[in-house]
Amino acid sequence: MNRLLASLIALLTLSLVACGGSATEVADAPLLAPGVRVVAADDAAAIHESRPADLVVLDVRTPEEFQQGHLAGSIMLDFYSPDFQAQIAELDRDVPYLLYCRSGNRSGQTRALMESLGFSDVADLDGGILSWLESGYPIVTE
Secondary structure, eight states, rough: HHHHHHHHHHHHHHHHHHHHHOHHHHHHHTOOOOOOEEOOHHHHHHHHHHOOOOOEEEEESSSSHHHHBOTEEEOOOOSSTTHHHHHHHHSSSSEEEEEEEESSSSHHHHHHHHHHHTTTTEETTTTTHHHHHTOOOBBBOO
């Protein structure tokens, strides 16, 4: 058992050395690197603040939730709308998206849908707007 554990540790160490990677390098990766991914509130805030010209901030909550407060510049598509999937399918697949809902459930399902439809750059806010607010970031009620 000890030999197996020692072998696993050695293999892991060799893998890390061979890849030349470190936690610092991963943390320094560009926030706007394309891909379909889940991002923490701090990373979502950095994406939102950097605001590439074509960034779409997509809120998939209900109209009532949206009116209570949302990220500045958001557009809302109601996840519960009967034609929600068709609305998502009509969006431009080649622009970056910052996606969120209340807690991450609806946006997680939307992220999977967007990925299956071939969207290339979707950052899904982990924990939704609740995580955003808990991290101290502002919302608007415009």
